[in-house]
Amino acid sequence: DGGITQSPKYLFRKEGQNVTLSCEQNLNHDAMYWYRQDPGQGLRLIYYSQIVNDFQKGDIAEGYSVSREKKESFPLTVTSAQKNPTAFYLCASSYPGGSGGYTFGSGTRLTVV
Amino acid sequence: GIQVEQSPPDLILQEGANSTLRCNFSDSVNNLQWFHQNPWGQLINLFYIPSGTKQNGRLSATTVATERYSLLYISSSQTTDSGVYFCAVENNYGQNFVFGPGTRLSVLP
Numbered sequence: 001d002g003g004i005t006q007s008p009k010y011l012f013r014k015e016g017q018n019v020t021l022s023c024e025q026n027l028n029h030d031a032m033y034w035y036r037q038d039p040g041q042g043l044r045l046i047y048y049s050q051i052v053n054d055f056q057k058g059d060i061a062e063g064y065s066v067s068r069e070k071k072e073s074f075p076l077t078v079t080s081a082q083k084n085p086t087a088f089y090l091c092a093s094s095y096p097g098g099s100g101g102y103t104f105g106s107g108t109r110l111t112v113v
Numbered sequence: 114g115i116q117v118e119q120s121p122p123d124l125i126l127q128e129g130a131n132s133t134l135r136c137n138f139s140d141s142v143n144n145l146q147w148f149h150q151n152p153w154g155q156l157i158n159l160f161y162i163p164s165g166t167k168q169n170g171r172l173s174a175t176t177v178a179t180e181r182y183s184l185l186y187i188s189s190s191q192t193t194d195s196g197v198y199f200c201a202v203e204n205n206y207g208q209n210f211v212f213g214p215g216t217r218l219s220v221l222p
Contacts, residue, residue: 033209035212037154041214042199042212042213042214042215043199043201043212044212045209045211048208048209050208056208058209088154090154090156092156097143097203097208098143098144098203098209098210099144100161101144101146101158101161102146102158102201102210103158104148104155104156104157104158106153106154106155107154107155109154
């Protein structure tokens with residue numbers, strides 16, 4: 001079955017460490033997105049990519065980095081520069097320009113300890 | 114950028130009741146989606162509805178793009194309908210969707 005997979009589901013990080021969240025899709029979607037969700041809040045866009053080897057900053061890109069070397073994969077690195085990284089991270093994919101709507105992964109809960 | 118508002122912010126229903134959730138947006142949009150986030154955090158796409166009306170079982174949605182709003186109707190609510198409902202809109206630049214703050218629905222048995 002086609003879908004979008006995020007791993008791990010839960011991640012604990014010590015302050016000062018970089019961590020990478022995985023997002024893989026087999027839906028043949030060109031576009032992929034990373035959102036952050038804080039408790040009781042909506043989703044805020046971190047980065048998005050409409051095509052391989054290209055990506056754009058979203059509203060809250062500071063302290064994060066991404067790569068898009070393959071169509072299927074869009075990993076997100078939370079760097080030590082991100083001052084408040086504890087959050088729920090959601091990855092999504094779609095056809096170009098969001099056509100047909102988004103499909104979301106099940107998310108990764110990151111906690112800084 | 115485009116602003117998205119949702120109302121009400123919280124809603125408590127008795128099982129079997131009907132409800133209407135509203136999404137207002139500040140500018141012309143290319144596309145609009147409604148999502149349900151379950152208690153485990155999974156976001157499920159309910160409707161992709163840039164305009165018009167769609168129905169899926171007990172749920173239906175209507176978007177009136179010229180008046181900049183969309184409505185989500187839930188009929189005969191069930192406890193499994195509990196969670197947060199998000200509206201997301203894509204502006205005319207077509208780069209990504211902007212999410213509203215959500216409506217938190219609790220359906221009591």
